[in-house]
Amino acid sequence: MKKHSARVAPLSACNSPVLTLTKVEGEERPRDSPGPAEAQAPAGADASGRTSHPCWRCSRAQLKKIFWGVAVVLCVCSSWAGSTQLAKLTFRKFDAPFTLTWFATNWNFLFFPLYYVGHVCKSEEKQSVRQRYRECCRFFGDNGLTLKVFFTKAAPFGVLWTLTNYLYLHAIKKVNTTDVSVLFCCNKAFVFLLSWIVLRDRFMGVRIVAAILAIAGIVMMTYADGFHSHSVIGIALVVGSASMSALYKVLFKLLLGSAKFGEAALFLSILGVFNILFITCIPVILYFTKVEYWSSFHDIPWGNLCGFSVLLLTFNIVLNFGIAVTYPTLMSVGIVLSVPVNAVVDHYTSKIVFNGVRVIAIIIIGLGFLLLLLPEEWDVWLVKLLTRLKVRKKEETAEGGADPGSGPQGKSRRARPSFAR
Known part of the structure; x- marks a missing residue:
């Protein structure tokens, strides 16, 4: 019987690319004991006695994994770029970034139910919802998910999740989506710096260079718009969002470590429950104080809100559970590819000017991002x-x-002797 012992870090913010700094192990499949026919077969031959080619089998498995990787890359790129563009489109009719953050985070509640459906369809050992829930609750300790654990280990991450998304969405109102998406890629550099200082992770000179490139790209991106107050505020919001995302990831690794697929799904669902119970009052207050006000519920673009939430849910599902079928690095490549996609869309839908400084800044940040993907x-x-x-x-x-x-x-x-002259 095959057991799923893959461990992932549910380090995604609702609207942020997950770049796990921790090592994530794939699905471990223990070898079954060979049968009598296999034991008698010579090396390089299968049970029927015919010679097999192990190199071909290995390459075939790798090709299958790369094929799934391409599919995951396309899914990550399209969902991430699509959610960013749809958020920009939503703000034209519904200027309420915090309410949009709250609405999208509520959809996190679907993580564990969707995981359980996959567990029932795939697993050989069927468990009831209660049994699976209790098993996943062991992630929080021997006592499971108690009220104390909820407020000490889940609530802080719920706050960081909300701050990350709100700052990101608020930045989309200030600057174009290309700048927002490329600047948020700096969160990988912030994760490295924080993990190096707090977690005492291994020092790597190439990652220091990548962090310097990220900071240089932020400065150049600000210079590209002439240091106008509108763009400076937007860039500061994106950098703040990237910092909150990095803090979320490092704290998760420090306090909780890593989680199995079911534990990650339960944790993300708990964040959705926390959002419903304790964050709901903030959009209500913002509505009655007319900070985020809309005249009637009929004027709300429900199609855009639901589409935005579905894309983000898809993005987080693929990014948290995609390592079961492909390499984690390929998923990060999908995030990088979303930058040129946003640039093409912005070129035809907005008045963005791709001057030399902006292009160099995008290239520098992208190069730093790719350097951070190098293995240790x-x-x-x-x-x-x-x-x-x-x-x-x-x-x-x-x-x-x-x-x-x-x-x-x-x-x-x-x-x-040679007489040639």
């Missing part, structure tokens, strides 16, 4: 690759030098 052992792999190339070059040089002088004819050739 990248330098070891690079040294091994260079060493292997050197050895191969020496062997080829030695073989090339030995060919002309090999055999008796070569020796007689070298013995003869």
Whole structure:
């Protein structure tokens, strides 16, 4: 019986790309004990005695994983870029970023029910909802999800979740979606800096360079708009949102560690419950104080609100559970690809000016983002690759030098004097 022991970190904010700094292990599948026919079969042969090709099987599995990776990349890119553009479109008729944040976060309640449906369809050992819930509650401790645990381990993350999304959505009102999406990619650099200081993670020079590039890109992005107050406030809101997202991720790793798929789904559903119980009063207050006011409920673009929430829910589902079918790095690539998608949409729908400074800033931040995706052992792999190339070059040089002088004819050739001028 196969057990799912993959552990993920549900580090996504509702409207933010999840870039897990922790190592996430894939689905561990223990090998079944070989049968008598397999035990008698020679190496490189299957149970029927026919010779199989393990390299082909390996490459076939890798191709399957890459195929799923492409599908996940497209899903992440489209849902992330689509939610950002739809939020911008929603604010034209419904100028209420906090209410939109609250409405979208309520949909997090669907995480655990959707996970349980997948568990029933896929798992060989069927469990009731109560049994599965109790098993997932062990993530919070031996006593499960108590009232004290709810307020000490779930409520702070609910507050950070809300702040991350509200600052991000409020920034969309100030600046274009291209700048917002590319600046939010700096949260990966903030995660590295915080984890290096707080969690004492391994120091990597290339990630320090990436963090410097991210900060330089933020400054250049501000300079691209001429340091106008409107754009400076918008950029500050995005940087604040990225900082809240990074703090969310580092605190999660510090306090809770990592979670299995069911535990992650339960945690995200709990954030939705916290939002319904304790954050609902804030949109009500904003409505009656006319900070976020709308004349009637018929004027609310419910289609845009629901579409925005569905895209974000899809984004978070794919990003939190996509590691079961593909590599985590490919999912991060999907987030980077959303930047040019937003740029193309902004080019045809808004008055954005892609001057040289803005383009360089986007490239710098994107380069820093990609550098942060390098694995911890990248330098070891690079040294091994260079060493292997050197050895191969020496062997080829030695073989090339030995060919002309090999055999008796070569020796007689070298013995003869040359009279050529």
